Amino acid sequence: MAQVTIAAPVRRFGETTRSDKWWIQPLVVAAGLGLFVAYSTWAAFQGEYYHSGPYLSPFYSPELFGDSPHAWFGPKPAVWPAWLPWSPAFLILGIPVGFRLTCYYYRGAYYKAFWADPPNCAVGEPRASYLGERSFPLIIQNVHRYFMYLAVVFIGLLAHDAWKGLWFTDSATGVTSFGVGVGSLVLMTNVTLLGGYTFGCHSLRHLVGGLADQLSAAAPLRQSTYDCVSCLNRRHMLWAWMSLVWVGFTDVYVRMCAMGIWTDFRLL
Amino acid sequence: METATFRIWRGNADGGEFKEYSTEITDGMVVLDAVLQIQAAAANDLAVRWNCKAGKCGSCSAEVNGNPRLMCMTRMDTVPTDQPVAIEPMQTFPSIRDLVTDVSWNFTVKQGIPPFTPRPADAPDGTWRMQQRDVNRVQEFRKCIECFLCQDVCHVLRDHRKHDEFIGPRFLVYAAALEMHPLDVADRVEELAEADGIGYCNITKCCTKVCPEEITITDNAIIPLKERVVDRLYDPISKLLRMFR
Numbered sequence: 001m002a003q004v005t006i007a008a009p010v011r012r013f014g015e016t017t018r019s020d021k022w023w024i025q026p027l028v029v030a031a032g033l034g035l036f037v038a039y040s041t042w043a044a045f046q047g048e049y050y051h052s053g054p055y056l057s058p059f060y061s062p063e064l065f066g067d068s069p070h071a072w073f074g075p076k077p078a079v080w081p082a083w084l085p086w087s088p089a090f091l092i093l094g095i096p097v098g099f100r101l102t103c104y105y106y107r108g109a110y111y112k113a114f115w116a117d118p119p120n121c122a123v124g125e126p127r128a129s130y131l132g133e134r135s136f137p138l139i140i141q142n143v144h145r146y147f148m149y150l151a152v153v154f155i156g157l158l159a160h161d162a163w164k165g166l167w168f169t170d171s172a173t174g175v176t177s178f179g180v181g182v183g184s185l186v187l188m189t190n191v192t193l194l195g196g197y198t199f200g201c202h203s204l205r206h207l208v209g210g211l212a213d214q215l216s217a218a219a220p221l222r223q224s225t226y227d228c229v230s231c232l233n234r235r236h237m238l239w240a241w242m243s244l245v246w247v248g249f250t251d252v253y254v255r256m257c258a259m260g261i262w263t264d265f266r267l268l
Numbered sequence: 269m270e271t272a273t274f275r276i277w278r279g280n281a282d283g284g285e286f287k288e289y290s291t292e293i294t295d296g297m298v299v300l301d302a303v304l305q306i307q308a309a310a311a312n313d314l315a316v317r318w319n320c321k322a323g324k325c326g327s328c329s330a331e332v333n334g335n336p337r338l339m340c341m342t343r344m345d346t347v348p349t350d351q352p353v354a355i356e357p358m359q360t361f362p363s364i365r366d367l368v369t370d371v372s373w374n375f376t377v378k379q380g381i382p383p384f385t386p387r388p389a390d391a392p393d394g395t396w397r398m399q400q401r402d403v404n405r406v407q408e409f410r411k412c413i414e415c416f417l418c419q420d421v422c423h424v425l426r427d428h429r430k431h432d433e434f435i436g437p438r439f440l441v442y443a444a445a446l447e448m449h450p451l452d453v454a455d456r457v458e459e460l461a462e463a464d465g466i467g468y469c470n471i472t473k474c475c476t477k478v479c480p481e482e483i484t485i486t487d488n489a490i491i492p493l494k495e496r497v498v499d500r501l502y503d504p505i506s507k508l509l510r511m512f513r
Contacts, residue, residue: 011427019333019352108471118423121474122334122359130428134467143500145495202487206495214450216399223401233487266277 013116022120030113031247032241033106036248040093043251047087052266054165055183057067059251062157070161092180099151100244102144104202105237107133111166145203152204155195162187168266180268183253190250193243200232200239269294272349273345276314277356280365284407287311288352293344300328300339303367305357315366323480326415330367331356336417371416377435380463384446385454402450409445409489411481414438418475418485424468434465437485438476440500444489447496461497466490 016022043050044061050057051068061069065077066088075087099107111117118125133141165187168179200203209215209226216223232239256262270293275286290308300318307314319325321340328339331352333354334345347353361369390397418437424430435443443464460466474486483489499506 011359015332016317017331017356019348019354020333020335104471104487108473108486111470112472117470118427118472118474121330121421121423121472121477122336122426125423125427128428130424130430130468132424132465132468132470134461134465138470139467139502142498145498145503202491203495203498206492206499210492210495211499213448213452214399214402214452215405216401236487 001132012107013124013126014119015124016122018120018122025030026113026116026119029109032244033110033113036244039248040251043255044089044093045085046084046255047085049096049255049258050088052254054167054169054183055187055254055257055264056161056164057251057254058158058161058187059093060087061154062092063147070164075244095147095148095150095154096247099144099147099198100240102141103240104144105240107141109237134138144201145207148198148201148203151198151201155191155198158187158191158194162191178268179266181264183257183264186250186253190243190246191253192237193239193246197236197239197243198234199229200234200236201229202233202236205229205233223244230258270349271351272302272344274302274305275354276306276311276367277354278311278366279363281363284363284366286354286356292376293349295345297344298340299332299342299344299347299353299355300507301364302344302353303339315364315368317368324413326413329358329415329417329420331358331420336420338415338417338480341424341480349444358416360420360422360426361416364510371433374414374416374438376440377439377483381435381439381443381446382454382456382459384449384452386451387453396451398450405488406445406448408483409441411483412438412441413481415480417478417480421474421478422469423472423474424470430465430468431477434468437469437490439464440466440469440493441485441489447493457496457500460493461501466493466497469494501508 051070056063056068056070060066062072064072065075066256067075080086083215112120118131119233131138133139137231162184165175165184166178166180168181169176173266207227208229209218209222212218215226253262271290272293273288273290275288278284278287289310291302291305291309293302300321303314303316307316316328318328318340320327320366323338324342326338329336330339331337332339332342336358339460355367357363357367357369361371361373364370386396389395416438419425424434425436443456443460446452446454469490471486471491473486476483476487
């Protein structure tokens with residue numbers, strides 16, 4: 001590495017000659033992410049109104065233990081300490097949260113929005129010291145690919161939820177039949193947007209082909225997969241925001257239907 | 269004809285200040301035209317580096333209203349002139365005089381990166397065979413004109429002055445062009461992690477935003493290199509799989 005003597009910066013926090021409204025972008029990101037974190041935390045702690053008919057909120061899927069018909073292994077485990085708040089969401093929410101928290105796009109976005117590191121491009125920072133992602137704690141961000149593996153499994157589970165959202169049971173006769181409600185479309189849109197985000201992941205792009213210098217020698221399927229992931233990756237930020245907004249809305253929709261505030265209209 | 273006011277930084281490594289100049293703006297002008305007009309009419313001793321005036325030599329890098337830009341590629345009709353237009357040299361490199369900075373650190377860094385090391389020739393005549401598909405990926409990186417705007421905007425260099433520990437986005441692109449080349453067999457991954465300091469990059473994408481050649485620096489060069497570093501140093505499954513290869 002080249003050894004040079006370059007004078008220390010003298011710029012203060014927020015100092016810049018930029019004449020545009022550079023603070024709007026980090027402010028919007030902070031507001032958007034802050035709002036989502038606040039709502040999703042509140043929703044996770046509710047532990048009720050997370051399912052309605054065939055619909056299950058994505059914040060609670062998969063429901064490993066719980067009281068709804070969607071639960072895999074029955075009600076809350078007896079070993080769960082009485083003093084500890086309980087919600088089926090607590091068991092699974094760490095995976096999508098970890099996936100987004102370590103996502104390459106979100107990292108850059110929230111470093112700017114919440115840590116002002118930097119507040120925006122070519123704008124002075126509040127701190128002189130800097131460790132980056134090469135030492136603790138941010139070196140942990142390198143775990144992203146493991147969250148990605150789990151997130152891919154979740155896409156399959158959410159697709160299954162969307163499929164189940166097409167089968168309605170008549171409460172009078174107990175007969176289950178195919179149908180499409182507005183909620184079905186909400187769930188299908190949710191898994192589509194989450195899929196677009198997850199399958200455009202930078203770590204996935206690396207693992208399906210980016211690690212190879214001669215992809216032309218790989219199987220055609222692998223080459224096509226790399227092209228597809230790269231295609232989604234080009235709009236990773238867009239997918240990230242669309243899926244974030246929609247997954248929150250999906251929970252709102254299911255919650256409103258479960259509380260009887262909204263009626264789920266059947267289209268078919 | 270419209271008149272615009274410019275605040276141009278005048279000074280050297282010991283210090284300086286912004287000085288105001290006014291000049292007439294005509295259709296089709298770029299910022300460099302205005303600066304050269306000022307140099308001709310009002311500030312004959314103004315130091316400004318430029319060459320091709322076509323966005324290909326990377327000489328006229330500066331900061332226009334705080335944004336790292338090539339002056340020759342910044343049209344005046346994209347710059348608000350209701351307020352004085354601030355023009356200053358790149359902040360990441362030592363000032364020589366006025367708008368000219370000493371970018372020699374970059375060339376020293378480049379010399380430290382292991383050069384292109386091709387595998388043995390594929391054919392008896394000493395030539396190689398490559399697939400277009402494999403070359404396409406690194407072709408993007410070769411568009412770089414070494415204007416060093418990405419180095420200028422990178423906060424690791426600009427604000428934290430990690431010049432001794434971090435090679436910056438330009439040379440991560442350069443390393444990616446070599447590392448991902450289908451013929452290259454040199455291994456730069458551990459050096460990228462240690463001496464080159466790739467972990468300092470926190471993916472703000474500022475380098476991508478300022479690149480006049482529109483190279484997708486962060487997504488196509490830096491993050492793929494970061495993933496290779498993860499493979500080598502941090503991912504236990506990758507390490508395990510390598511043991512059986």
